[in-house]
Amino acid sequence: MNAKLGPAAFLAIILACAVVLAILPFVMPPFYVRVGQLMLYSAGLAIAWAILGGFAGYASFGHAAFIGVGAFAAGLVEDRFPGLPTPLLLPLGLLAGGAACAVLSAVVAYPILRLRGTFFAIAMLGVCKVCAELNNNVDFFQGSLGLNFPAIAPPDWDPAIFYYQLYLVAGVAVLLIAWQIRRSRFGAGLLSIREDEDTARMLGVPTERYKRQAFVISAVLTGLLGVIYAHSLGYITTDSVYRDDTNLSLIVYSLLGGMGTLFGPVIGAFMLVFVTQVILARLLDFHLFATGLLLVVLVLTAPGGIIGLVRGFRQRRRAKNVAPAE
Amino acid sequence: MSGTPILRVEGLSKAFRGLKAISDVTFNVVSGSITSIIGPNGAGKSTLFNLVTGYLAPTAGRVSFKDRLITGMPTNRIAELGVARAFQIARPFRDLSVAENVRIGALFGKAGARDVEAMTRHALELAAMTELADQPASALTVGQLRHLEVARAIATRADLLLADEPCAGLNPTETAAMIDVLRRIRTSGVTVVLVEHDMPSVMEVSDRILVLESGRLIADGTPAEVSSNPQVIKAYLGTPD
Amino acid sequence: MNLIAQTLADGLVLGGIYALAAVGFSLIFGVLHVINLSHGIIVLMGAYLALILSETLHIDPLLTMPLVMAILAGVGYVYQRFLIQYAVDSTPFASILLTFGVALMMNNIMIWLFSPDMRNITPSYAFASFRLGPIAFDAVRVSCLAASLVLLSCLAALLKYTSLGRVIRATAQQTMAARLCGVNVRHVYAMTFAVSAAFAGAAGIVIGIILPFSPADEAIWTLNAFVVVVLGGVGSPAGALIGGLLLGIVSTLTAQYIGPSFPNVTMFLLLVLLLLVRPQGLLGNAFAPSR
Numbered sequence: 001m002n003a004k005l006g007p008a009a010f011l012a013i014i015l016a017c018a019v020v021l022a023i024l025p026f027v028m029p030p031f032y033v034r035v036g037q038l039m040l041y042s043a044g045l046a047i048a049w050a051i052l053g054g055f056a057g058y059a060s061f062g063h064a065a066f067i068g069v070g071a072f073a074a075g076l077v078e079d080r081f082p083g084l085p086t087p088l089l090l091p092l093g094l095l096a097g098g099a100a101c102a103v104l105s106a107v108v109a110y111p112i113l114r115l116r117g118t119f120f121a122i123a124m125l126g127v128c129k130v131c132a133e134l135n136n137n138v139d140f141f142q143g144s145l146g147l148n149f150p151a152i153a154p155p156d157w158d159p160a161i162f163y164y165q166l167y168l169v170a171g172v173a174v175l176l177i178a179w180q181i182r183r184s185r186f187g188a189g190l191l192s193i194r195e196d197e198d199t200a201r202m203l204g205v206p207t208e209r210y211k212r213q214a215f216v217i218s219a220v221l222t223g224l225l226g227v228i229y230a231h232s233l234g235y236i237t238t239d240s241v242y243r244d245d246t247n248l249s250l251i252v253y254s255l256l257g258g259m260g261t262l263f264g265p266v267i268g269a270f271m272l273v274f275v276t277q278v279i280l281a282r283l284l285d286f287h288l289f290a291t292g293l294l295l296v297v298l299v300l301t302a303p304g305g306i307i308g309l310v311r312g313f314r315q316r317r318r319a320k321n322v323a324p325a326e
Numbered sequence: 327m328s329g330t331p332i333l334r335v336e337g338l339s340k341a342f343r344g345l346k347a348i349s350d351v352t353f354n355v356v357s358g359s360i361t362s363i364i365g366p367n368g369a370g371k372s373t374l375f376n377l378v379t380g381y382l383a384p385t386a387g388r389v390s391f392k393d394r395l396i397t398g399m400p401t402n403r404i405a406e407l408g409v410a411r412a413f414q415i416a417r418p419f420r421d422l423s424v425a426e427n428v429r430i431g432a433l434f435g436k437a438g439a440r441d442v443e444a445m446t447r448h449a450l451e452l453a454a455m456t457e458l459a460d461q462p463a464s465a466l467t468v469g470q471l472r473h474l475e476v477a478r479a480i481a482t483r484a485d486l487l488l489a490d491e492p493c494a495g496l497n498p499t500e501t502a503a504m505i506d507v508l509r510r511i512r513t514s515g516v517t518v519v520l521v522e523h524d525m526p527s528v529m530e531v532s533d534r535i536l537v538l539e540s541g542r543l544i545a546d547g548t549p550a551e552v553s554s555n556p557q558v559i560k561a562y563l564g565t566p567d
Numbered sequence: 568m569n570l571i572a573q574t575l576a577d578g579l580v581l582g583g584i585y586a587l588a589a590v591g592f593s594l595i596f597g598v599l600h601v602i603n604l605s606h607g608i609i610v611l612m613g614a615y616l617a618l619i620l621s622e623t624l625h626i627d628p629l630l631t632m633p634l635v636m637a638i639l640a641g642v643g644y645v646y647q648r649f650l651i652q653y654a655v656d657s658t659p660f661a662s663i664l665l666t667f668g669v670a671l672m673m674n675n676i677m678i679w680l681f682s683p684d685m686r687n688i689t690p691s692y693a694f695a696s697f698r699l700g701p702i703a704f705d706a707v708r709v710s711c712l713a714a715s716l717v718l719l720s721c722l723a724a725l726l727k728y729t730s731l732g733r734v735i736r737a738t739a740q741q742t743m744a745a746r747l748c749g750v751n752v753r754h755v756y757a758m759t760f761a762v763s764a765a766f767a768g769a770a771g772i773v774i775g776i777i778l779p780f781s782p783a784d785e786a787i788w789t790l791n792a793f794v795v796v797v798l799g800g801v802g803s804p805a806g807a808l809i810g811g812l813l814l815g816i817v818s819t820l821t822a823q824y825i826g827p828s829f830p831n832v833t834m835f836l837l838l839v840l841l842l843l844v845r846p847q848g849l850l851g852n853a854f855a856p857s858r
Contacts, residue, residue: 059660111843112839112843114843115842115843115846117659117660118602118659118660118663119842119846121660121663122602122793122838122842123838123839123842123843125790126835126836126838126839126842127835127839129790129831129835130832130835130836130839133828133829133831133832133835134832136828137826137828137829137832185433185434188429188430188433189430189433189434191419191422192419192430195419195420195421195422196417196419198417199417199419200430200434201401201402202401202402202405202411203402203405203410203430203431203434203435203478203479203482204402204405204406204434204435204436204437204482205402205430205434206402206434207402244786248667248671251664255664260421285675285678285679286675287675288671288672288674288675288678289671289672289675289676291668291671292667292668292669292670292671292672292673292674292675293668293672294668295664295665295667295668295671296650296665296668296669296672298664299654299657299661299664299665299668300653300654300665303657303658303661
């Protein structure tokens with residue numbers, strides 16, 4: 001596990017991977033650059049979701065709400081400053097989107113985190129739907145009309161490569177934040193909340209405060225990624241960002257890779273995007289079916305995801321090696 | 327062992343819709359001692375325990391810890407003050423190892439500066455769990471889980487440990503091992519209050535024994551005083567006909 | 568004044584149908600403690616089956632109900648016994664995710680078989696209407712409401728008076744004790760699911776007659792059922808009826824006085840608020856131990 005690697009070694013490896021990933025788009029055909037974008041974006045979202053769902057055990061079925069809120073907040077604010085020089089647009093959008101998500105999640109956290117398990121999951125889905133419906137039906141948000149985003153890629157860059165690198169930087173940042181959380185006292189507290197919230201509370205873990213913090217951090221990171229996504233699309237409506245399949249995918253990424261682990265969501269995201277975009281590329285009709293089938297198979301055979309399978313395999317091998325000596 | 331009461335219970339009462347579970351219980355627990363609460367089934371021992379640790383609000387009376395009123399305080403606040411509880415039905419963090427479980431106690435618990443790793447090691451040693459440190463909690467036996475409960479509670483740097491029937495369901499060897507752990511905890515300066523049924527162990531290890539019957543305190547003294555108390559004998563064995 | 572009365576009447580009519588659509592979901596939640604996210608799909612299966620049968624057999628769609636219910640009861644039994652059962656005793660999320668996965672697969676299959684277009688089941692007496700005083704009623708909707716109420720009463724009677732109903736209730740209240748009394752709990756679970764699926768399918772026929780439907784509606788009907796349960800209570804036809812009627816009235820009032828595109832917002836807001844305030848619904852859990 002990560003505990004075996006010292007922090008310096010871990011950082012070195014991550015940075016090395018990032019450099020390799022950064023070079024890739026220059027040698028890949030454009031189709032794969034776009035797939036790479038989607039992989040990195042999904043991995044970032046997956047990690048952000050997992051801070052709340054995997055670490056703390058509060059699996060949300062409605063995180064797309066923050067993608068939507070972040071994206072639309074960014075777009076509406078950027079609209080108000082048409083004369084702003086291009087390099088400042090994205091930072092402004094990120095600020096707006098992040099702030100909006102922070103406020104929304106901070107407010108929603110108090111009531112929503114009183115629920116647990118499946119009730120929490122469904123309530124978050126409800127929150128997402130409320131946001132989506134309001135976005136679509138209240139004119140101010142321009143959800144049904146659509147929102148335009150100015151092009152922010154530098155003029156001499158291929159936009160696809162530009163966004164790829166943006167997603168890469170964002171993804172690495174989110175990964176490092178999650179890694180730092182996991183190593184900290186806060187992270188240990190979150191894990192104990194996931195394991196047994198009442199006992200954690202009794203041991204002195206400030207469960208309510210930690211849950212809220214995890215919720216807000218998760219929401220803001222998701223929102224920031226959503227802002228980048230919106231810019232990469234150029235034009236968004238309610239349906240482009242408040243997506244049911246996103247809500248579902250975020251859970252599947254962690255399930256597939258390993259719920260509660262640091263790299264599980266990344267592995268799950270990479271794999272699922274690869275399967276749907278590359279292997280099933282021509283079979284668009286098949287996507288729903290394939291994801292559904294994957295979900296069913298995972299639940300029945302590998303609830304611990306890929307990392308769970310690997311660990312189980314290692315544990316069994318260790319047991320077999322120990323037994324004969326006794 | 328100083329003579330200051332670390333825990334003071336005054337006039338504690340609890341009624342559940344007319345049923346008086348605890349009636350006017352008053353006692354002090356001296357710092358650095360082991361106090362046992364005993365009594366026949368249904369006497370109200372668990373209720374008393376829950377009242378002291380803040381899981382139940384009393385209908386009357388007060389609980390003070392280190393001269394500070396803790397009646398009805400939320401459980402995590404009480405933990406921050408230095409009171410820890412070990413449950414009879416152990417609730418380990420199953421997916422974490424023994425050491426990681428104990429480490430949670432060391433990371434949180436009583437407010438103040440701490441050396442997390444040292445505290446974890448210390449707690450594991452006191453509870454005789456050092457060898458099992460890397461085992462997943464899900465692989466432990468009942469007896470080992472009880473030790474884990476106690477280790478985790480000690481790791482919170484508590485000054486007072488409340489243990490709820492730590493020897494329940496253990497065989498004589500395991501019981502002796504647990505009593506040994508409690509002795510070591512007392513030696514390290516932590517006050518222990520336990521609810522227990524196992525009479526020989528209670529008589530052997532306690533500095534003071536409180537006897538409850540039908541929600542009332544009927545005896546409060548040393549093991550010798552209590553075992554020769556006619557009221558206590560009557561409560562447990564009945565009067566000869 | 569007339570407008571409010573009309574809106575309320577419309578809401579009640581709609582609500583009765585919501586109730587029927589939700590009762591199966593409620594039963595499964597109460598007895599198996601499973602949140603069946605494939606519920607909406609089963610409702611739609613009822614609608615599509617009725618469409619096919621009424622067109623090929625040339626009979627009134629409401630008359631296909633017994634056959635559709637029988638078919639879906641069988642499907643439900645097999646689905647529960649040989650698939651969901653494996654997730655029932657696992658983590659609470661396992662059954663949600665499993666049923667969600669199945670819903671996705673069936674959604675895709677329905678799109679292949681029936682195309683994503685909106686369909687409609689048109690009975691012969693469509694477009695007829697009558698008036699009761701100042702309030703207009705649509706004949707189709709009222710006959711569907713009548714069918715819903717009849718079916719809900721039948722289910723209530725089944726649960727209360729038949730031996731199957733008793734064994735379902737016993738298993739829901741005390742599963743371990745039921746096992747010790749020799750109840751084959753897996754079979755009971757499967758039977759409960761069969762009953763639930765049958766009624767979901769019946770609801771689908773009713774819905775298919777009143778509204779245009781397509782495979783994309785499945786999520787809405789599942790969420791609808793969830794809101795009805797959270798409003799009215801778990802595990803009883805009476806709870807489903809109360810929840811359904813309330814939801815129906817809220818929907819029509821919202822559509823009339825706030826805006827035609829807002830009923831969904833209200834529904835979801837209600838869902839979130841109720842989960843926070845009173846998740847067990849007005850009538851509570853029908854299978855909870857009595858005081």
